[in-house]
Amino acid sequence: MKFLVCISNVPDTTTKITFTPDNKEFNKAGVQFVINPWDEYALTRAIELKEAAGGTVTVLNVGEADTEPNIRKALAIGADDAIRVNAAPKDAFFVAEQIAAVAKEGAYDVILMGKESIDYNGFQVHGMVGEMLSIPTVAPAMKLDLSGNTATLEREIEGGKEIVTVNTPFVASCQQPMCEPRIPNMRGIMTARTKPLKVIEPVGEAPRTEVTEFMLPPKKQGVKLIPAETAGDLIKLLRNEAKVI
Amino acid sequence: MSVLVVVECADGEVKKSSLEVASYGAEVAAMLGTTATAIAVGEATEANLATLGEQGITKVLYDAEPRLKDFVNNAYTKLIATAAEQEQAKVIVLANSNIGAAVGSRLSVRLKASLATNVVELPKVNGDQFVVRRGAFSGKAFSDVVLSGDRKIIAVKKNSTEAKHEAGKSAEVTSFSAQLADADFADAPTQVVMQEQTGGVLLPEAELVVSGGRGMKGPENWSLIEDLAKALGAATACSKPVSDVDWRPHHEHVGQTGITVSPNLYIACGISGAIQHLAGVNSSKVIVVINKDPEAPFFKAADYGIVGDVFDVLPKLTAAVKELG
Numbered sequence: 186m187k188f189l190v191c192i193s194n195v196p197d198t199t200t201k202i203t204f205t206p207d208n209k210e211f212n213k214a215g216v217q218f219v220i221n222p223w224d225e226y227a228l229t230r231a232i233e234l235k236e237a238a239g240g241t242v243t244v245l246n247v248g249e250a251d252t253e254p255n256i257r258k259a260l261a262i263g264a265d266d267a268i269r270v271n272a273a274p275k276d277a278f279f280v281a282e283q284i285a286a287v288a289k290e291g292a293y294d295v296i297l298m299g300k301e302s303i304d305y306n307g308f309q310v311h312g313m314v315g316e317m318l319s320i321p322t323v324a325p326a327m328k329l330d331l332s333g334n335t336a337t338l339e340r341e342i343e344g345g346k347e348i349v350t351v352n353t354p355f356v357a358s359c360q361q362p363m364c365e366p367r368i369p370n371m372r373g374i375m376t377a378r379t380k381p382l383k384v385i386e387p388v389g390e391a392p393r394t395e396v397t398e399f400m401l402p403p404k405k406q407g408v409k410l411i412p413a414e415t416a417g418d419l420i421k422l423l424r425n426e427a428k429v430i
Numbered sequence: 431m432s433v434l435v436v437v438e439c440a441d442g443e444v445k446k447s448s449l450e451v452a453s454y455g456a457e458v459a460a461m462l463g464t465t466a467t468a469i470a471v472g473e474a475t476e477a478n479l480a481t482l483g484e485q486g487i488t489k490v491l492y493d494a495e496p497r498l499k500d501f502v503n504n505a506y507t508k509l510i511a512t513a514a515e516q517e518q519a520k521v522i523v524l525a526n527s528n529i530g531a532a533v534g535s536r537l538s539v540r541l542k543a544s545l546a547t548n549v550v551e552l553p554k555v556n557g558d559q560f561v562v563r564r565g566a567f568s569g570k571a572f573s574d575v576v577l578s579g580d581r582k583i584i585a586v587k588k589n590s591t592e593a594k595h596e597a598g599k600s601a602e603v604t605s606f607s608a609q610l611a612d613a614d615f616a617d618a619p620t621q622v623v624m625q626e627q628t629g630g631v632l633l634p635e636a637e638l639v640v641s642g643g644r645g646m647k648g649p650e651n652w653s654l655i656e657d658l659a660k661a662l663g664a665a666t667a668c669s670k671p672v673s674d675v676d677w678r679p680h681h682e683h684v685g686q687t688g689i690t691v692s693p694n695l696y697i698a699c700g701i702s703g704a705i706q707h708l709a710g711v712n713s714s715k716v717i718v719v720i721n722k723d724p725e726a727p728f729f730k731a732a733d734y735g736i737v738g739d740v741f742d743v744l745p746k747l748t749a750a751v752k753e754l755g
């Protein structure tokens with residue numbers, strides 16, 4: 186079984202978000218980048234399935250050279266090899282085109298992604314890749330099991346879940362509680378240095394969307410405190426002042 | 431040319447988020463000088479679909495194929511794409527739900543459309559330029575995005591726009607068939623399992639949310655959260671560590687790596703207000719924080735706060751809600 190795991194490189198979850206002075210780009214200065222937390226579920230599950238039934242795990246990132254530390258981290262966690270498409274991830278469509286091209290070329294059986302990338306929160310790339318390859322996408326998946334070429338997945342829906350069975354090849358986007366994401370150990374870190382990381386150039390059409398401006402949410406006015414002894418007054422304020430109940 | 435709105439139904443009724451989407455689509459249609467047509471998916475009744483007229487929809491297409499009752503990504507994509515071609519839709523609007531967003535991304539490739547998910551307001555249309563505002567960085571920011579090309583797909587974030595109701599207006603319901611074949615249902619679910627919801631309120635759609643963190647001390651104390659939620663008609667939620675240790679189910683976990691909610695009221699009980707938690711809730715209109723530590727970071731993001739013990743405060747709040755009637 187050939188697994189392809191797509192990872193994006195995102196600001197650490199504790200990052201305070203700021204932008205360049207023209208508000209056109211995210212300000213990367215001093216920011217720590219990590220593997221997108223949802224993609225860690227995809228990566229770990231692929232490694233677990235490979236350990237159980239054999240195969241290879243390839244990680245793929247569409248990004249410039251500064252993403253390589255996190256690609257190496259994915260190799261340290263247990264992926265066998267890596268591919269970086271050497272381009273800034275301009276929009277979801279552009280990224281999906283790159284992934285679809287790599288997936289086709291390498292004839293991967295199982296393409297795993299995260300539920301969404303926590304920078305642009307698209308929830309788009311997995312559906313686009315499935316459509317580009319004319320294969321099913323199951324998103325977001327909370328559980329994934331493989332038996333031969335058949336996968337059984339639990340897909341989250343509002344208020345419940347669906348059990349979906351699909352044959353390879355397919356795309357799934359992963360989220361908790363699929364597995365317990367692994368962290369690299371010393372041996373993994375050592376071997377990661379010599380695992381193959383191939384850099385290829387992008388293909389495809391122009392992006393279809395463009396960000397013209399970023400902005401922060403309006404600041405809160407400040408908290409109005411109600412003494413605990415008269416906590417019930419809060420309910421009156423919510424009805425008469427805030428008018429939300 | 432028209433605007434096509436994807437309307438999700440469950441148990442015969444149009445979902446709340448789809449009423450919002452229907453109003454949104456009707457307003458976009460008005461901006462573009464055209465009308466809004468809906469394509470309904472899920473289990474619907476003709477009478478309920480006709481009421482979409484109140485949101486400004488003129489015509490509703492409905493395919494009564496029974497296998498479309500549950501979400502099937504391929505079949506829904508084909509259904510909506512067929513409707514979009516028939517109606518020559520330039521703009522397709524859907525809910526940013528697990529159905530809408532999943533279909534939207536497939537559709538964008540099939541229809542060669544530009545796509546924006548997580549959209550929070552009406553577009554700005556200026557001649558050929560079409561700009562939408564969407565949430566980014568997990569609720570920590572917004573971005574304005576230009577959608578280029580002839581066709582656009584917009585997935586609207588739940589509870590970020592209001593559903594309009596013009597009583598008495600009704601839409602024309604027309605049967606429609608996308609000529610779906612067995613192959614289109616290859617990824618159909620084999621089973622659908624729904625959870626129990628506190629008071630029947632679904633968290634992603636909820637207008638009021640009562641949420642508990644590690645300060646609640648253990649799952650046995652959740653009746654305090656549930657009692658207040660029931661009295662208010664609210665959904666319940668929790669912080670990540672609470673679902674990690676299985677005090678509460680995973681689908682209740684809100685935050686950067688959980689679900690994002692934007693209710694009118696979010697009441698946080700015994701939650702410290704870590705940046706990853708705030709990311710999932712900071713677009714709530716009003717935030718109430720109950721925490722015994724006056725230095726808890728959540729107070730900085732709150733509109734109302736009570737410095738106190740949840741075990742003392744929560745029963746008082748529940749009683750006060752009951753008194754209001």
Ligand SMILES: Cc1cc2nc3c(=O)[nH]c(=O)nc-3n(C[C@H](O)[C@H](O)[C@H](O)COP(=O)(O)OP(=O)(O)OC[C@H]3O[C@@H](n4cnc5c(N)ncnc54)[C@H](O)[C@@H]3O)c2cc1C
Nearest residue numbers: 643644645669670685686687688700701702707722739740
């Ligand atoms: C990659 C990553 C992703 C994450 N994603 C998320 C996410 O999506 N959602 C999320 O919630 N967290 C997330 N976290 C975890 C986050 O950093 C915090 O650890 C978490 O939100 C803390 O949960 P808590 O507030 O319930 O617990 P704590 O931080 O332990 O806070 C408990 C609070 O309860 C108060 N308290 C205690 N007893 C009482 C009492 N009797 N009455 C009143 N108040 C009381 C305390 O003063 C304290 O403020 C993430 C972390 C990482 C690293």
Ligand SMILES: Nc1ncnc2c1ncn2[C@@H]1O[C@H](COP(=O)(O)O)[C@@H](O)[C@H]1O
Nearest residue numbers: 191247274298299301302307308309310
């Ligand atoms: N630049 C990228 N390189 C590789 N994979 C990506 C990239 N961006 C997004 N993905 C994958 O697509 C998933 C969904 O991303 P998105 O649609 O952008 O929210 C992510 O969880 C990743 O698995």
